Amino acid sequence: MERRSFLKSFTAAAACVAVLPRMASAADEAKKVVGPNEMNYATAVAAITGGKAVVESAKVKVEAPEIAENGAVVPVKVTVDSPMNDKDYVKAIHLLNTKNGNARCSNVYLTPANGEAFFGTRIKLGGTQDVVAIAQMSDGTFLSAKQNVKVTIGGCG
């Protein structure tokens, strides 16, 4: 083999090796799927409160299992202590998670006709995290409560 042709093939091979890892990482990035409504927890809370303070309160109760064997079905119940009359009622119960791709689960807008501030559902959790309920009161304040849920099998994918 002539020196020139050897050098040519060598540099071509080296270039291939150099390019390979980059291609691999690009493929990894392509694999990471971004959901249609990606939003992190802090942004989701800010969108609800509009920057107002959220106070942790014993008036709000989040009932969720401490250990969820299956993250695909986690039962959650939220109750807020309120008289639910025309002057003093819970305007909305916002249910959030801290680590899913989309931190928002549901925004439930109540009226005094409900008689009781209650919302129950089943949610998907991708891993161990907090389930947070924010209650928007009729006087404009925000109360919250949270419950940590340990997930042994993730519920997304």
Next chain:
Amino acid sequence: MKTLIKIKPKTYAAGDIVKIDFMAMHPMETGMRKDKDTGVLIPANYIDEVKFLFNDTLITKMVIWESLSVNPLFSISFKVPSAGTLKVIAKTNTGQSVESSEPITPKG
């Protein structure tokens, strides 16, 4: 989309607070899951709005995101004012809409 409305307890009087359970048979696709055979992304398809109406007056409106479970359950309280009709309207992000109703018949 099949739906089911349950009122608990079964017998109630006017003025009682009852629990209304609304269940919908829906896959709640997040748009992040891939088809196991083809590897193609399954497009997002989830219920994004549920409205509860009593005699056509809005009681509760819910904005829903994809992080709710498959065949989701929505449970609320309701103070029964009188006899009437409860209507639940569920909408999906793909534009599908289902309306279901249940009579409210207080006894005593």
